[in-house]
Amino acid sequence: MTHSSPLSSRPATIPRGAFLTAAPDVAHAALRESEDHHRANFVRAPVPMLVLDMEATVTDVSDRLLSLLGYSRHEVVGRAVSEFQTPSSARQTTTGWEDFLARGEARDLERRFRRRDGAELDVILSATVERTPGSGEARVIAALTDVTDRKRAEVALRASEEGLRHAQKMEAIGQLTGSIAHDFNNVLQAVTSNLELILGRVGNDGAEVARLADNALDAAKRATAITSQLLTFARGQQLDLKPHDPVGIVNGLRGLLARAAGDRITLHIDVPEQSVGTCLADLNQLECALLNLVINARDAIGGQAGTITVSLRSEEVVAVAGNRLPRGSYIRLAVRDDGPGMSEEVCRRAFEPFFTTKGPGKGTGLGLAQIHSFAHQCGGTASIASAPWKGTEVSVLLPRAHEATGHMAVPVTPRAEAEAEAEPGMGETVLIVEDDAMVRSTLAETLAELGYQTIEADDADAALALLEGGAMADLILTDISMPGSMDGLEFARVAHGRFPQIPVILTTGHIEVLGDMALPRDVGILSKPYTRGDISAAARHALVRRKQHLAGPFG
The missing domain is CATH 3.30.450.20 (PAS domain)
Structure with a gap:
């Protein structure tokens, strides 16, 4: 040519x-x-x-x-x-x-x-x-x-910026959610306390009143469960992170999971015969997450015959670009269904709080957001793999217990030591420090019925003035979030320093404020909303420890 x-x-x-x-x-x-x-x-x-x-x-x-x-x-x-x-x-x-x-x-x-x-x-x-x-x-x-490299860099930058905007949005929603849940817990505390007072006072002739109060108490407990979901999403729920055997957990829930799946669903449990090791998690949250995933899978199948598979696998995560997980060994818990699957847009938004594809009244849109937040609090992550008409698999990746670092257990009032029935007090005096008048008055009435004497203060300054003025208290029960020059946490430290013989119980509906802080000895925590039995067990536990401490080794 x-x-x-x-x-x-x-x-x-x-x-x-x-x-x-x-x-x-x-x-x-x-x-x-x-x-x-x-x-x-x-x-x-x-x-x-x-x-x-x-x-x-x-x-x-x-x-x-x-x-x-x-x-x-x-x-x-x-x-x-x-x-x-x-x-x-x-x-x-x-x-x-x-x-x-x-x-x-x-x-x-x-x-x-x-x-x-x-x-x-x-x-x-x-x-x-x-x-x-x-x-x-x-x-x-x-x-x-x-300009291929430049284009790829621009795409990566846009993805990074979008991820940052999404993280900022989620953080803002989380802060708002935690604040709302905290205020709602105060309302629930007053509701549950008053209902328990009603139930304790109605006699045989008050059967109808007792039935209505029971119904209202059940509704309050359901509201408490929703609040728990909100706080878990907001990373404000207290988690008891310990090593657990996931194979044992899944096998132990076989019957419950089968009932949750329903008669038309074939439930297949695919777990190794031998242990895959222990994962770091909160047992209650892990069991709830697994149950919710199976229920979500059942709902996705939509009442038709289908199959749900629960599987466990070991997985190694290596350090690669864009991987936010630390390098190490993890355990993957996955729930897969053969339902209609999700579109790319639905998958992208599935973990967003309040996002749901269910009809009105059929879902809060918090289930997957809660699971995602729970996994991250444990040091892992959650993910979704799905496509239209190809089913959906939701995976929770949890770190092996020996790989996890940096997790500190927050001191908790051990309810396991409490008797099933509320234990009566023996005339001890409890100083109640609570800025919400309704919560303060119902708490005082509950403690009085349990056999305690009470003195009240609406903020930390007033409580400290009472103690320094000679008021005698055997136990301090203080809310964390209060107005004034000191919040409840700072007041607990000051009170413990000046009056070390008085044990302190912190109450809060927003546990996130504690973070990984080290609390003084004999300071316990009680999450709102608490029941009559919870407050009784916490008070008795704190007072018994105080008595043992004061008596010394020869008491």
Whole structure:
């Protein structure tokens, strides 16, 4: 194939008079030498370049472009340029070709080419139509700049920015959720305490009142469960992180999971016969997460016959770019269903709080958000794999117990030591420090019925003034979140320093404020809303420890 010079729109310039003194073959040789020189420069150009005819067919190509695309020269020359582009870019080239020829040039066009090995390249393309005067011939000279790495960096940056915005949004929602749940817990505390007082006072003739109070108490307990979900999402719920055997947990829940799945669902438990090791988790939250995942899978199948598979596997996480999990050993708990699956958009939003595809009244949209937050609090993560009509698998990845670090147990009043029935007091005096008047009054009435005497203060300053003024107290029961110069946590430290013989119980509906703080000795925690039995057990436990401490080894 004969190639004309792609770098000049005019023939090579021959010195004036040359044709008068030189033979014709000498003149032609000089012209060919000039063309060969220009083409050699074109082929060796450091910028990827190509030459097209008026039909967008490649007539010449630089070595740099051949190297970039991975083709040989004979595989490119003579073929339409659109054959080396992705379908969408090829359509852009084809549909805009006539307009380009009419304009004569194009600058900074974004196109995507496909290499010989199938990899795609993003390029910026600029092209010019060069016409030879008087001959009617024309060609297109195009230069390309490979911007693939830059495009990928831009995509990664946008993804990072989107992830940051999402994290900030989730944090803001979490803070709002925790604040709402904290206030709601105060309301629930007053409701449950008053209902328990009602139930304790109605006699045999009050059966109807007792029934209604029981119903109201059940409703309050359901509200408490929702609050627990809110606080877990807000990372404000107290977790008792300990090593647990996930194989034993799953096997122990087989019956409950089968009942939750229902008669039309086949439940398949796929766990190793031998232990996969222990994972670090809160037992109650882990069991609730597994149960909720099975219920979600059942609902996804939609009342039809289907299969739910619960599986356990060991998994190693390596340090790779973009992986937010620490490198180490993990245990994956997965629940898979063969339901209709989720779209990409639903998968992307599934862990968002309050997002649900269920109808009104059929879901709060907190279940998966709670599971996601629980997994992260344990040092792991949660993920979803799904596609329309291909089922859904939700996985919870938990760290092995020996891999986990940095987790500190928050001191908790041990309810396991309490008797099932509320233990009466023996006339001890409890100082109640609570800014919510309704909660304070019902707590005082409950403690009075349990056999305690009470004195009350609406903030830490007032409580400290009572103690320094000579008020005698055997136990301090203080809320954490209070107005004034000191919150309950600071008051507990001050009171413990000045009156170390008085044990302190902190009450809160927002456990997150404690974080990993080390609390003084004999300071317990009671989460709102608590029951009559909870407060009785906590008080007796604190007072028994106080008595043992004061008596010493010979008491």
